[in-house]
Amino acid sequence: MxxxxxxxxxxxxAVFTYGAPQLKFGPGAADEIGYDLSRMGAQRVLVITDSGVAAAGIPQRVAEGIRGFNIEAVVYDGVHIEPSDASLVQAIEYARESGPWDAFVAVGGGSSIDTAKAVNLLTTNPGELMDYVNVPIGKGKSPDHPLNPLVAVPTTTGTGSESTTICVLDVLDLKVKTGISHASLRPRLAVVDPGLTVTxxxxxxxxxxxxxxxxxxxxxxxxxxxxxxxxxxxxxxxxxxxxxxxxxxxxxxxxxxxxxxxxxxxxxxxxxxxxxxxxxxxxxxxxxxxxxxxxxxxxxxxxxxxxxxxxxxxxxxxxxxxxxxxxxxxxxxxxxxxxxxxxxxxxxxxxxxxxxxxxxxxxxxxxxxxxxxxxxxxxxxxxxxxxxxxxxxxxxxxxxxxxxxxxxxxxxxxxxxxxxxxxxxxxxxxxx
CATH class of the missing domain: 1.20.1090.10 (Dehydroquinate synthase-like - alpha domain)
Known part of the structure; x- marks a missing residue:
């Protein structure tokens, strides 16, 4: 039964809601991010990635394209694969100390995109990471202030994080994975370039x-x-x-x-x-x-x-x-x-x-x-x-x-x- x-x-x-980012898809789409950010009014952008993707030169290429539109772009390559509360806090502290930033670009797999979501949240809103983590592990707080534009550029085919409102992390002391969930976390623009996934x-x-x-x-x-x-x-x-x-x-x-x-x-x-x-x-x-x-x-x-x-x-x-x-x-x-x-x-x-x-x-x-x-x-x-x-x-x-x-x-x-x-x-x- x-x-x-x-x-x-x-x-x-009787009502369901539906949300999605703007989507740009196709070979070469990642080379147009500077133009897209210029349309958003961005002037200082943090590109967030991990060391493996950085070694392939992709984030640097994206940053150079952004700079071509007279936008300052800095690459942070400290993302931890399968992010933890500790690695997210490290990225948040870097962004707070080196900011302010008016936009973020995540280049990599779900780890980079989720890290960028957390950085965006905690550089635009007060408090600490665990304030926003889902209950019962965290306090489940909702952001009080709007987040900055986030452009998500996946280099792996799987997580779908470029489309979602979720940031997933390991809480090391509890040995459990959990997340932060809020509509504000959804990227403004998803740039899906299949050419970035071939390797x-x-x-x-x-x-x-x-x-x-x-x-x-x-x-x-x-x-x-x-x-x-x-x-x-x-x-x-x-x-x-x-x-x-x-x-x-x-x-x-x-x-x-x-x-x-x-x-x-x-x-x-x-x-x-x-x-x-x-x-x-x-x-x-x-x-x-x-x-x-x-x-x-x-x-x-x-x-x-x-x-x-x-x-x-x-x-x-x-x-x-x-x-x-x-x-x-x-x-x-x-x-x-x-x-x-x-x-x-x-x-x-x-x-x-x-x-x-x-x-x-x-x-x-x-x-x-x-x-x-x-x-x-x-x-x-x-x-x-x-x-x-x-x-x-x-x-x-x-x-x-x-x-x-x-x-x-x-x-x-x-x-x-x-x-x-x-x-x-x-x-x-x-x-x-």
């Missing part, structure tokens, strides 16, 4: 690509916006539940991924595959940035935050990490098995979009999990949570970290209890 009956409010929501290594492409997939799948299967209690305008949050507009973006992202994901991982020089992945990442971001994500993302936060000694292929090996997209993927098959009964037709539709040539199994609830696990094997994702260093003794701690993500779990299409999460983690120790 469908457990969406649990979500039938007496006064159901992305296969391991990064695989992990980031799984993030695209899960963004699309989770937003498509999220609680419908009509399942919430009707809210006053000031009470509505960016994650409003699945809706016709977010569904459209999610389905298009899945269609693109079906034909491009394996090619992009296995043949990185394939420019058409790279372009399709870049579009899919943006489309999925436009979907989940409004509908929300749910169980796989909630589970990903403790998987990444409690990492032991796992070092993924093609990432810096100086410190252990489970990349965000990989962490999201590891419990996704079992999470979608758990949510199947809430909307079978949506889960079957998603599986068919991802693998149109595959026949439905006798057990329909296994269709999407089987399609996902086959794809994960093909692109080199680890075989479950156990393959990144966890075992049955860790389940309680992982559940503890996931259940704290109530902002995310609120979008799940059925109520999620601790025992449900424990079963999902246990069944995800090995996926094939």
């Amino acid at each position: 469908s457990t969406q009956l649990e979500y039938q409010p007496a006064n159901p929501e 992305q290594p296969s391991g990064v492409t695989a992990a980031a690509g799984m993030d695209i997939l899960c963004h699309a799948l989770e937003s498509f299967t999220a609680r419908p916006y009509t399942s919430y209690q009707r809210k006053q305008p000031q009470e509505r949050v960016p994650y409003c539940g699945s809706n016709p507009v977010s569904d459209m973006w999610a389905e298009k992202a899945l269609t693109l991924m079906a034909t491009s994901f394996r090619r992009a991982v296995q043949h990185g020089e394939d420019e058409d595959a790279r372009a399709s992945m870049a579009l899919a990442a943006t489309f999925a971001g436009l979907g989940f940035g409004n509908a929300g994500v749910h169980i796989p993302h909630a589970n990903a936060y403790p998987i990444a935050g409690r990492v032991k000694d796992f070092r993924p292929k093609d990432y810096p090996d100086s410190i252990p990490m489970v990349p965000h997209g990989m962490a999201v993927a590891l419990t996704a098959p079992e999470a979608f098995r758990f949510t199947f009964e809430t909307a079978p037709e949506r889960h079957l539709r998603a599986a068919a979009l991802l693998s149109p040539e595959t026949d439905k199994p006798n057990d329909l609830s296994s269709f999407l999990p089987e399609v996902l696990t086959r794809l994960m094997r093909d692109v080199g994702i680890p075989n479950g949570v156990g393959d990144v260093g966890y075992n049955s003794d860790d389940v309680d701690g992982l559940v503890e970290g996931a259940i704290m993500q109530q902002r995310v779990l609120a979008a799940a299409p059925r109520d999620v209890r601790e025992e449900d999460l424990a079963l999902i983690f246990t069944r995800s120790m090995s996926l094939w």
Whole structure:
């Protein structure tokens, strides 16, 4: 029986909201950022990136283009891959001490874009980082003042951070990932230049690509916006539940991924595959940035935050990490098995979009999990949570970290209890 009956409010929501940045897409788009900033009236710009992207020369090229429009541009390359509260505070302090800035440009993956969101927030508004982090981990404060323009330039295909209102971070002392969520954090302009992603290594492409997939799948299967209690305008949050507009973006992202994901991982020089992945990442971001994500993302936060000694292929090996997209993927098959009964037709539709040539199994609830696990094997994702260093003794701690993500779990299409999460983690120790 469908457990969406649990979500039938007496006064159901009848309004959904949709937000998106301006978008500039195509080869060479990154060379036009100086012009775009000049139209915004910017005069002093901080370009935020990480050392790896800086070593490729991309941020410097962007900065030179900005300077061509008589705009001062300074490059900060101290972004930490998978940002932590400590790395964000370091970037914020740099920006405060070297400012003021009237615009920011983030060049890199989700780590750079999320760092730039935090820097923008804390250089335009008073207080400290934890004041704005989501409750119950932080205080969940909303900004009092408008933020400056942020131009997001993704060099990886996955996070969709260029489209969203979310900044994700590790809180080191608590060993948990969490976030800051507010509509003000959404970039003013997303500049998606597929040419910047061609050198992305296969391991990064695989992990980031799984993030695209899960963004699309989770937003498509999220609680419908009509399942919430009707809210006053000031009470509505960016994650409003699945809706016709977010569904459209999610389905298009899945269609693109079906034909491009394996090619992009296995043949990185394939420019058409790279372009399709870049579009899919943006489309999925436009979907989940409004509908929300749910169980796989909630589970990903403790998987990444409690990492032991796992070092993924093609990432810096100086410190252990489970990349965000990989962490999201590891419990996704079992999470979608758990949510199947809430909307079978949506889960079957998603599986068919991802693998149109595959026949439905006798057990329909296994269709999407089987399609996902086959794809994960093909692109080199680890075989479950156990393959990144966890075992049955860790389940309680992982559940503890996931259940704290109530902002995310609120979008799940059925109520999620601790025992449900424990079963999902246990069944995800090995996926094939």
